[in-house]
Amino acid sequence: LSPKGNALCSFTPLTALPSLLACIQDAKMDVTRITAPKAVAQKFVQLHPKTFEVELRQGVYECSKVVLPPSNGGSLIQATMDYEKVVGSLILGFVRDCFPEQADAKKTAELAKKSIAAGDVYLWKNANKECVSMAATVRKTENTTSISWVYTPNEYRCFGYGSKVTAYLSSLMMKEGRLKCNLFTDASNTTSNRIYQKIGYVQIDEHLICRVTS
8 A cells, every 4th residue: 555545456365355454444544546456446445435436447468479560670679868858758648648647747757767777668669760669667577577658659659669669578578588478458448458469468357446536
């Protein structure tokens, strides 16, 4: 549970939720948003005394074998500090699209610098050497990694750059020894979900993000 009241539950047994909720209430923690597998989230908000609404349905996808689309002269690069402003702009665009209430130029600039330094950010350059799409690795382990921050600016959409950066980054992670990659999608965005399936991702679960309304 974060200081802002954002609760993150993994695969918690449903029978354990009453005890979990009791602990939260005894500690006087205020939950304003919960992210969890669908069944867990639904049970949590059913038991919680406050009223929640579904803010976002997320598809959970996993890939163990990538289907690479043609590069068409483009290439994947790992972002360096030379691309700090570009990455900052792309992260801000991603946040504005997905979580507009959290958009903050100063914070995203700081996040860009930190993430580049950690080696987590990758860019897709098209045949004209323009940075046209971004993706990042998060939650890395020895065997898996999550792909996130997949974002293409409006002017470069409909060229397949999002699928290319995701596919080639996923392939790179597996070449480094990881067995699988995973990612979260907006379940209502049928276009992006279909694109991920075309490059080898398979839906394995659905998560809900629910927020307090009263």
